[in-house]
Amino acid sequence: MKLYDYPGVPNPRRLNIFMAEKGIEIPRFQIDLLKGEQFSPEFRAKSPNCDVPTLELDDGTCISQTNAICRYLETIHPTPPLFGTTAKEIGVIEMWNQICFTNGFQAVADLFRNGPDWFEGRGLIGPHNYEKIPALVERGRVRILNFYEDINHHLANQCYFAGNHFSAADITALVTVDFAQWAKVEIPEQHKNLHHWHALVSERPSVLSNS
Ligand SMILES: N[C@@H](CCC(=O)N[C@@H](CS)C(=O)NCC(=O)O)C(=O)O
Known part of the structure; x- marks a missing residue:
């Protein structure tokens, strides 16, 4: 997997705290929001809403939207649960x-x-x-x-x-x-x-x- 990220901004921070709670490490690639890299054709093909964070799976599937990525990670790394169990x-x-x-x-x-x-x-x-x-x-x-x-x-x-x-x-x-x-x-x-x-x-x- 690959994580498209940008340091210090709020939605990637939500995901990074979530991953740290679970001890998940994923290689990160920075999308420079100040330079407008979120609008490049290459990134837009991965993230249709032109935003970070975006997760790319090994089969090329891309998931953007912080909550969607967290739900995906919770499914494959259920412990500790952060979205509940019952x-x-x-x-x-x-x-x-x-x-x-x-x-x-x-x-x-x-x-x-x-x-x-x-x-x-x-x-x-x-x-x-x-x-x-x-x-x-x-x-x-x-x-x-x-x-x-x-x-x-x-x-x-x-x-x-x-x-x-x-x-x-x-x-x-x-x-x-x-x-x-x-x-x-x-x-x-x-x-x-x-x-x-x-x-x-x-x-x-x-x-x-x-x-
Ligand atoms: N609804 C998205 C929002 C993501 C978002 O707002 N990301 C910001 C960084 S915190 C971004 O990529 N901004 C790009 C821009 O300002 O064009 C989510 O939940 O992940």
Whole structure:
């Protein structure tokens, strides 16, 4: 297998933490996003959405989209499980993973990509160009703060997003919080449960080695 990657950016970081939790090593090939290599015909043939991470299997099949790659790796390396083992765990983890991605990660991406400084004509990632919408910056900030309030409440009675075990949902949430810090949105002081969870997951070796 080969992994198409780019250091330090959020979605590849989600996958790299996931792989480190499982002890999976895959040779990495860097796609330089700053040089626009994601749009080259060669890479586009592997990753139709022109994004990283993208995994290429030994038979040439390519899988992009972080969650899809993680699900593939979970199937071939089930231990330790990060998407649950019982039907209930699998459902609850996927629910929180999607809530964290939709309400948290995408809100940060809106704030980050629609601001004045970068991404001219690239308000969304993918093969097509879209103009930025400046109003999404403020809406993104409000959505992040609402997300923080909601997950602070959720974490009142449990260590991790889906109960007592670290899971893929915690990885999505952690990368979201750290991405929001880049975008200068901090966890409000009063959200003690969220601060406690963030400190706990930030100490994991998989996270320290991908910080
Ligand atoms: N939905 C995709 C999003 C992947 C994504 O946003 N990747 C970014 C790096 S974090 C990227 O490749 N950006 C390319 C660009 O900005 O053109 C996933 O879940 O993997």
